[in-house]
Amino acid sequence: xxxxxxxxxxxxxxxxxxxxxxxxxxxxxxxxxxxxxxxxxxxxxxxxxxxxxxxxxxxxxxxxxxxxxxxxxxxxxxxxxxxxxxxxxxxxxxxxxxxxxxxxxxxxxxxxxxxxxxxxxxxxxxxxxxxxxxxxxxxxxxxxxxxxxxxxxxxxxxxxxxxxxxxxxxxxxxxxxxxxxxxxxxxxxxxxxxxxxxxxxxxxxxxxxxxxxxxxxxxxxxxxxxxxxxxxxxxxxxxxxxxxxxxxxxxxxxxxxxxxxxxxxxxxxxxxxxxxxxxxxxxxxxxxxxxxxxx
Numbered sequence: 001x002x003x004x005x006x007x008x009x010x011x012x013x014x015x016x017x018x019x020x021x022x023x024x025x026x027x028x029x030x031x032x033x034x035x036x037x038x039x040x041x042x043x044x045x046x047x048x049x050x051x052x053x054x055x056x057x058x059x060x061x062x063x064x065x066x067x068x069x070x071x072x073x074x075x076x077x078x079x080x081x082x083x084x085x086x087x088x089x090x091x092x093x094x095x096x097x098x099x100x101x102x103x104x105x106x107x108x109x110x111x112x113x114x115x116x117x118x119x120x121x122x123x124x125x126x127x128x129x130x131x132x133x134x135x136x137x138x139x140x141x142x143x144x145x146x147x148x149x150x151x152x153x154x155x156x157x158x159x160x161x162x163x164x165x166x167x168x169x170x171x172x173x174x175x176x177x178x179x180x181x182x183x184x185x186x187x188x189x190x191x192x193x194x195x196x197x198x199x200x201x202x203x204x205x206x207x208x209x210x211x212x213x214x215x216x217x218x219x220x221x222x223x224x225x226x227x228x229x230x231x232x233x234x235x236x237x238x239x240x241x242x243x244x245x246x247x248x249x250x251x252x253x254x255x256x257x258x259x260x261x262x263x264x265x266x267x268x269x270x271x272x273x274x275x276x277x278x279x280x281x282x283x284x285x286x287x288x289x290x291x292x293x294x295x
Contacts, residue, residue: 026087057092100189113216117136153174154178156175156176164202164204172203195226200251200252203220
């Protein structure tokens with residue numbers, strides 16, 4: 001009798017363990033957490049028909065690092081992957097380490113971004129004129145333009161960060177949290193830096209000075225309200241600072257590094273889908289303080 005009871009208990013425990021390890025139901029998880037907004041017959045969010053056209057890796061990334069990271073924060077990694085597989089009919093590929101694709105064979109020293117032609121930040125200057133003087137391109141040249149090279153972002157649905165051309169390099173980023181320094185002439189990659197979340201801000205190149213040395217840095221922010229400074233020449237991380245602790249805080253606007261103080265707008269999505277914009281101020285060389293107020 002004791003043996004029978006112990007055997008039954010073991011069977012019960014085994015069944016409970018197997019049930020706990022069972023993969024989440026993608027359809028049920030989607031209906032519970034996503035279908036309220038992403039339903040057929042509405043035009044405020046992508047419908048399931050539209051979502052089925054995306055890659056499973058892009059959906060997982062959106063729930064983890066991209067636009068849906070606030071909504072995806074309550075889901076486990078297995079649940080995010082189950083939703084992606086339910087929508088697309090394909091299992092997402094396993095996550096891999098960051099790879100520097102098409103590595104440049106040489107990385108010569110950058111020129112001074114402040115004195116050479118380029119496009120630095122969202123509006124190409126603090127006046128936000130979105131105009132480049134001495135660009136070397138005229139209206140007459142447009143019909144003769146041809147594709148020279150292309151660069152693809154891995155596992156994303158969108159790349160909304162404003163590219164920057166500064167110091168002889170092209171800096172780009174996307175929702176997968178990777179920032180890249182490319183050669184504008186060939187498209188090869190000088191370096192790739194992996195942030196903690198997706199990057200939506202424009203990238204801005206400006207000077208930095210620390211106890212260890214000085215140089216040019218790339219400044220940007222991610223959708224989890226982290227601000228970054230990365231050495232523009234090497235891709236070495238200089239610092240990372242959390243600008244706001246609110247769970248829904250996100251950095252989406254390009255920074256202003258023109259006055260030896262880094263100013264970045266913060267987008268905060270709060271309940272009922274309302275928005276409040278705030279401003280955070282940090283030092284180019286080190287973290288000083290953050291202050292907030294309506295923009």
